[in-house]
Amino acid sequence: MKTTWVLAAAALAVCAGCMNDSKTARPDYTNPAQEDPIDSDRAPTARTLYVMAQVNMSQGLDKQAEALLRRIIQEYPDYRPAYNTLAELQMSQRRIPEAMAMLEAGLKLTPGDPVLLNNKGMCLLIRRDFESALACFTQAAGIVPDNTRYRSNMATALGLLGRREEALALYEQILPKDEALENVRVLCDGVKPQ
Secondary structure, three states: OHHHHHHHHHHHHHHOOOOOOOOOOOOOOOOHHHOOOOOOOOOOOHHHHHHHHHHHHHOOOHHHHHHHHHHHHHHOOOOHHHHHHHHHHHHHOOOHHHHHHHHHHHHHHOOOOHHHHHHHHHHHHHOOOHHHHHHHHHHHHHHOOOOHHHHHHHHHHHHHOOOHHHHHHHHHHHOOHHHHHHHHHHHHHHOOOO
């Protein structure tokens, strides 16, 4: 039980804000300056539907948001943000297999997308597939080396694999030494790899 709790706490701590980090290389999908003028004679654009889905999510209307995101994917299959946001919604509801499928669909459109790779790594981390999670985080960090979140996620996966020195070296790049040591202690001593 302690192992499960520590893993869940570690995953949630790492995941907190992992998906929507404003300092990452994540594109601004909702630039208001690019919004379409209101035209009642034409169907809503993918961007308009996406903004509506975000509003629904902010109001706790997850079912409505999911319906809009699925509509975007059906009507505008090349609109990548919908895949990621739907996967984030599914992850928040612990629907990990569905989130994985959505991230894979998005990665087919844009292989090597760091946000999608990072979120896929989070799903794999929750599934306790630490090696595969590490591979996703490493690939994302290789694409955006300055992103501390991706490197932190790499360190988490390394710690969960019991690779203490490597985890510590990564954490020390982004955290004060005492916090890096504490993270490694919790990860390496609190959870045994499968």
